[in-house]
Amino acid sequence: MTFRGSAAVVGVSDQHYPRGKGPRGERGMLVEAILAACQEAGISPRDVDGFTSYAGGDNSGPVLAAELDIRELRWSTMVWGGGGGGSAAAIVTAAAAIASGQADCVVAFRSMAQVSTGRLGYAKYYFDHQYLPHGISTPAHVCALRTQRLLEHDGVPRSAMRNLVLAAYHHAQANPEAAAYGKPLTAKTYDESAYIVEPFRLYDCSRENDGAVALVLVSAERARTLDVKPAYVLGGAQGSVGAYAARNENDSAYTTAGGSGTSDSPGVASRVWQQAGVKASEVDVVQVYENFSGPAVASLIDHGLCPPGPAAGDFLTLDNLIAPNGILPVNTSGGNVADSFVNGMGLAVEAVRQIRGTSRNQVRDGSGADTSLYIGGPMAPIHSSVLLGSEKTL
Amino acid sequence: MGTVTCPECWSFNVEWDDVRPTGTVYTWARSHRDFMTELDVKAPYVTVLVELDDVPIRLLGILVGAGSVAIGDRVTGVFQKPDNSSWTILRWEPAA
Numbered sequence A: 001m002t003f004r005g006s007a008a009v010v011g012v013s014d015q016h017y018p019r020g021k022g023p024r025g026e027r028g029m030l031v032e033a034i035l036a037a038c039q040e041a042g043i044s045p046r047d048v049d050g051f052t053s054y055a056g057g058d059n060s061g062p063v064l065a066a067e068l069d070i071r072e073l074r075w076s077t078m079v080w081g082g083g084g085g086g087s088a089a090a091i092v093t094a095a096a097a098i099a100s101g102q103a104d105c106v107v108a109f110r111s112m113a114q115v116s117t118g119r120l121g122y123a124k125y126y127f128d129h130q131y132l133p134h135g136i137s138t139p140a141h142v143c144a145l146r147t148q149r150l151l152e153h154d155g156v157p158r159s160a161m162r163n164l165v166l167a168a169y170h171h172a173q174a175n176p177e178a179a180a181y182g183k184p185l186t187a188k189t190y191d192e193s194a195y196i197v198e199p200f201r202l203y204d205c206s207r208e209n210d211g212a213v214a215l216v217l218v219s220a221e222r223a224r225t226l227d228v229k230p231a232y233v234l235g236g237a238q239g240s241v242g243a244y245a246a247r248n249e250n251d252s253a254y255t256t257a258g259g260s261g262t263s264d265s266p267g268v269a270s271r272v273w274q275q276a277g278v279k280a281s282e283v284d285v286v287q288v289y290e291n292f293s294g295p296a297v298a299s300l301i302d303h304g305l306c307p308p309g310p311a312a313g314d315f316l317t318l319d320n321l322i323a324p325n326g327i328l329p330v331n332t333s334g335g336n337v338a339d340s341f342v343n344g345m346g347l348a349v350e351a352v353r354q355i356r357g358t359s360r361n362q363v364r365d366g367s368g369a370d371t372s373l374y375i376g377g378p379m380a381p382i383h384s385s386v387l388l389g390s391e392k393t394l
Numbered sequence B: 001m002g003t004v005t006c007p008e009c010w011s012f013n014v015e016w017d018d019v020r021p022t023g024t025v026y027t028w029a030r031s032h033r034d035f036m037t038e039l040d041v042k043a044p045y046v047t048v049l050v051e052l053d054d055v056p057i058r059l060l061g062i063l064v065g066a067g068s069v070a071i072g073d074r075v076t077g078v079f080q081k082p083d084n085s086s087w088t089i090l091r092w093e094p095a096a
């Protein structure tokens, strides 16, 4: 049994609305998204036999099985711990179930509605008595602590963060569904925006939306019988090295996104490249989860897509980061900062669009991307990423 | 979150040790908004992560009595009991 290329994403749906303005609650929007993704794939919702998600939520496999009246539930898996850090892992877990014969058709999803669960910015995660008395109460705080050291100690220049944000806003101008569509951002406006938690300014922070995102995965064999261009799962990994982020700021790889390795443990990023048989320098396009800009820069460094330290600034220029001609086009729909934020899963859908050739900022226009990476939430207790590929890469 | 055992030897017999309240700023963040109504300190405030001199452990705490902050700054721990708190809280100030 080989994992590489055994499963493919064949249907996607990314529905998002301004925060608090979703037409239904989390479950209602989710069922809508699953139905839409199934329809796109040409698969009956009754054929779905598995569900995966991350970051919690009440919409478990059995609940969704009842909503859709599926024939048999065979896979119901929540990625444990780490919020958005587990987003790519939800897709990989779906693919693993299919590759191992545990299930035939699995939906990886996330749904968020303020009316159902409040704002994610105040998510309770691991902010306990070790954090709260010290004024550390949000994801912005813990990411700010790590990012400040990334800048001040490791020497990554602030321009790296800014250019990542500017690239996202640039891409959003071609995406009518993006929140920042028609609202271009200049370096001056970025520089003059207010600090939220230093070193993060307003524009370094992701948005929050109501919405639901669903991706339908089936086996490679079945994918070839459908009337869609499959995005094959070439490799994926989840986890953390050295109890990353679960030791109250005492982990050793402090300024990483959680994807780097150590001398005796390869780490998430290396495992993805190794499984896929693809080098970082060969990837066509990257969607990188930016809860905040700095952690996303750390993700690119972890994955070997960008050099560490001061050299990150030389590499992460606006020209290099934008489609179609940049060396490393990132967040081509606008990402979490300029498109929408449904706990990062919208980025995974954009990674699929790049393989299909249907992105609003398509790389390799005409053929579509051959390799498309989605990196899940950075600087969280677990991390994950997944590499998708075209038929040509198999 | 802390652990119930010592992660090095998995002993359940964990106990408190005295260490000097001195260390070096490992990193910091400055909050520009009042995210927590229950905090006695108002924004902008700085939280530092301090590497202790005596043991290889980092502790968080709000920095008091300082105009600026940088990684590598020497700091001393102080215990404060805010009026609205029933707990004593570890905070940090610039080393004398």
Ligand SMILES: [Zn+2]
Pocket: B006, B007, B008, B009, B010, B011
């Ligand atoms: Zn021990």
